[in-house]
Amino acid sequence: MENKVITVTSPLLPSLDDFMPYLQDIWNRKWLTNNGHYHQELEKALCEYLKVPYVSLFTNGTLPLMCALQALRITGEVITTPYSFVATTHSLWWNGIKPVFVDIDPVTCNIDTNKIEAAITPKTTAIMPVHVYGKPCDTVRIQEIADKYGLKVIYDAAHAFGVEINGQSILRAGDMSTLSFHATKVYNTVEGGALICHDEKTKRRIDYLKNFGFAGETTIVAPGINGKMDEVRAAYGLLNLKQVDSAIEARYQVVTRYREALRNVEGLSFMEDMSGVRHNYSYFPIFIDAEKYGMTRDELYFKMKEHRVLGRRYFYPLISEFSTYRGLESANSNNLPVAHKVANSVICLPMYHTMDIETIDYVVRQIVK
Numbered sequence: 145m146e147n148k149v150i151t152v153t154s155p156l157l158p159s160l161d162d163f164m165p166y167l168q169d170i171w172n173r174k175w176l177t178n179n180g181h182y183h184q185e186l187e188k189a190l191c192e193y194l195k196v197p198y199v200s201l202f203t204n205g206t207l208p209l210m211c212a213l214q215a216l217r218i219t220g221e222v223i224t225t226p227y228s229f230v231a232t233t234h235s236l237w238w239n240g241i242k243p244v245f246v247d248i249d250p251v252t253c254n255i256d257t258n259k260i261e262a263a264i265t266p267k268t269t270a271i272m273p274v275h276v277y278g279k280p281c282d283t284v285r286i287q288e289i290a291d292k293y294g295l296k297v298i299y300d301a302a303h304a305f306g307v308e309i310n311g312q313s314i315l316r317a318g319d320m321s322t323l324s325f326h327a328t329k330v331y332n333t334v335e336g337g338a339l340i341c342h343d344e345k346t347k348r349r350i351d352y353l354k355n356f357g358f359a360g361e362t363t364i365v366a367p368g369i370n371g372k373m374d375e376v377r378a379a380y381g382l383l384n385l386k387q388v389d390s391a392i393e394a395r396y397q398v399v400t401r402y403r404e405a406l407r408n409v410e411g412l413s414f415m416e417d418m419s420g421v422r423h424n425y426s427y428f429p430i431f432i433d434a435e436k437y438g439m440t441r442d443e444l445y446f447k448m449k450e451h452r453v454l455g456r457r458y459f460y461p462l463i464s465e466f467s468t469y470r471g472l473e474s475a476n477s478n479n480l481p482v483a484h485k486v487a488n489s490v491i492c493l494p495m496y497h498t499m500d501i502e503t504i505d506y507v508v509r510q511i512v513k
């Protein structure tokens with residue numbers, strides 16, 4: 145164990161023996177992309193698994209965000225969180241939209257719904273919250289605010305594959321939700337993503353946008369881009385869908401052991417399950433109170449690294465700290481005290497479905513003094 149590098153994650157992979165017949169069939173069909181057989185099959189399978197009416201597959205998780213903004217014709221300003229992966233805000237910037245950051249809730253790390261209304265201006269057209277670490281946002285309150293001010297809501301649900309509240313998918317909230325199927329996610333297609341919408345007309349528009357705007361051989365109806373998923377990754381995704389539930393259950397066992405081992409460590413806290421929520425256990429973040437723990441977050445992070453345990457300071461620094469965005473008025477650190485505190489205290493511990501007890505306990509020993 146001393147010589148083994150423990151990575152922050154490890155991908156869910158289908159069996160090569162199971163994958164080979166799919167590849168042989170793709171080779172026989174000679175249809176590699178452009179809404180092929182496996183692409184269609186995966187969209188249907190995901191609709192059923194995720195309990196949503198329409199899924200549009202993409203080649204990564206960033207393009208669905210960009211296309212959602214285009215499909216809903218979002219302009220002006222969009223209220224969002226600084227505590228996320230940069231793709232959330234980059235999608236706004238690429239569409240010529242000004243991001244407006246508001247602070248986060250200290251318990252869930254999601255956008256603080258009590259701060260949204262104060263950030264609304266006549267230029268505000270939408271809210272883009274993030275289900276951070278797969279923990280559901282307060283979707284009811286966000287929708288109330290959106291309805292009151294006539295705003296659209298696009299959820300970045302990159303971490304939230306399969307997450308449900310009282311048996312209903314959180315992907316049904318808002319006007320649209322997007323997913324990432326990157327290799328690091330609970331469910332992956334190597335690279336990939338999806339956009340979830342609620343009606344056939346919108347689904348058709350999204351499919352135009354991700355395929356250059358083609359509505360026929362010679363008809364272009366929108367200035368679209370190339371965001372399609374290919375057949376190889378769609379087939380891979382079909383196989384991974386068959387084993388994702390067992391992978392989530394295995395992740396739950398890892399989380400349970402982490403919680404038992406770390407519960408009474410002074411100066412260290414972590415997230416608990418939320419009532420009525422089916423979690424996917426995509427991450428296990430811990431938060432360090434340096435004064436009580438006796439070591440700063442960074443000191444612990446580098447100590448773990450010295451012992452070949454690769455945690456991740458996820459999300460640090462805040463998006464609002466990057467050069468592109470730090471000049472925005474809403475990026476002022478005084479506007480985001482909770483987000484800064486969380487970003488400066490978080491480490492996501494190694495978390496994947498194949499972690500054994502020996503590996504988990506080794507990680508814990510680097511943290512428990």
